Amino acid sequence: MSQSIKSKLSMSIAIIVIFTVLLISILSNLTIKSQFTKYKEKQQVMKIEELVDSIEHQYDVKENKWNEESIYNIGMSALHEGYIIKIYNKNNSILWDAEVANMQLCNEVIGEICKLMENNFQVLNGEVMSKKYELSKFGNDIGTMEIKYYGPFFLSQNDSEFIKALNYIFVVIGIISLIIAVFIGHLLSRNISKPILNMIGVTKHIAKGDYEYRFDKDTKLKELSELQNSINLMADSIEKQENLRKQLTADMAHELRTPLTSVSTHLEAMITGLWEPSEERLESCYEELNRITTLVKDLERLANVENGCYKLQKSHFDMFELVKRVSANFEYKIKEKKIQFELIGEEVIIKADQDRIFQVVTNILSNAIKYTREEDKIIIKLYKEFQYAVCEIVDTGIGISQEEVNHIFERFYRADKSRNRKTGGAGIGLAIVKSIVEAHNGKVEVDSVLGEGSSFKVYLPL
Secondary structure, X not given: OOOOHHHHHHHHHHHHHHHHHHHHHHHHHHHHHHHHHXXXXXXXXXXXHHHHHHHHOOEEOOOOEEOHHHHHHHHHHHHHOOOEEEEEEOOOOEEEXXXXXXXXXXXXXXXXXXXXXXXXXOOOOOEEEEEEEXXXXXXXXXXXXXXXXXXXXXXXXXXXXXXXXXXXXXXXXXXXXXXXXXXXXXXXXXXXXXXXHHXXXXXXXXXXXXXXXXXXXXXXXXXXHHHHHHHHHHHHHHHHHHHHHHHHHHHHHHHHHHHHHHHHHHHHHHHOOXXXXXXXXXXXXXXXXXXXXXXXXXXXXXXXXXXXXXXXXXXXXXXXXHHHHHHHHOHHHHHHOOOEEEEEEOOOEEEEEHHHHHHHHHHHHHHHHHOOOOOOEEEEEEEEEOOEEEEEEEEOXXXXXXXXXXXXXXOOOOOOOOOOHHHHOOOOHHXXXXXXXXXXXXXXXXXXXXXXXXXXXXXXXX
């Protein structure tokens, strides 16, 4: 079963925080325990040294006797701290023994310490041990002191409470961190999932054909903003393609309806006897049918090139010579309109489909002648630019508006809406030009000013 981003992200953050807090707690606990153990061991050694020093100060060298009252006080105080001491004089006779002074208290103290250490702070090999220390003053041997204690160290009740409080703090920090992590994860996942849910809603509308839906709010997340922009661009492209499809259907119906209506009307008139089937009328019908045939062939050719069904027959040839041959085919029309024509260039060898490139130059030059007024100028320039051979066809004709320049390579599009079909064609020529050039990994650029003329640049890889 799939999970939402919101729940999955919240759960992931919670798991990461739990793992992190747990790891930090364990490492901190181990570190503190290790350092605290070393500290307590050092403190115990210092305490024993302090006891030995205190007992040694209770011996009066001049009078050669011990201050038994002070020894009792020191011994009972040490007993409450977990140290059971027994003192021998230099004759090895017992001077003072804590177990003799208060056996019950000794047993209680050692018992509590053992229980405390076993339950709250387990120490490996912990046990009650006894050590003897020689007593001396001014270099003279004055006796021996035996100390019984829990080793290698032990904790007091306050120490134990400190450890418990520390562990409690770690637990509380972990719980608080988990709550904060879940809350932050919830907010973060909501900020991420909300725009994604909006995207899902918009894309569903687009899938249903409602192409006017777009994203207009910035998500403040770079990746999601880029995704929104991509979806907007995709919607624009789909809407444009849908409009082109509708326009294509309408244009196809319009392009076919006119000649078919003309042929149908002529034939019906001749069949019913309204018209005599003269040669002129039959030629008119033939021209209309020929126009339909040409249109279908152009569409078939365009489809083959765009779909990759047409295999390019590439060979090496001189682009300049090809342009000269195309220009020669239009020599009569150029002279008829008194156009000032000029071909500038040099030999440029390329590897391409010669017939398709011939058609490209023919279509562009044909349009230039059609939309160039009498006594205007057409210049064809052929040159190399970086890794491309460039064929530039410049005219001083009627030009194209900037708004229409973006559409002239679309099927059935005419920049001059008023022109008739006999002079204007079906509006497929430039679509074929673009498809052929792109099939050669080239490109076509157009620069035009309305009323001043146009410049078409065809880039073909050398």
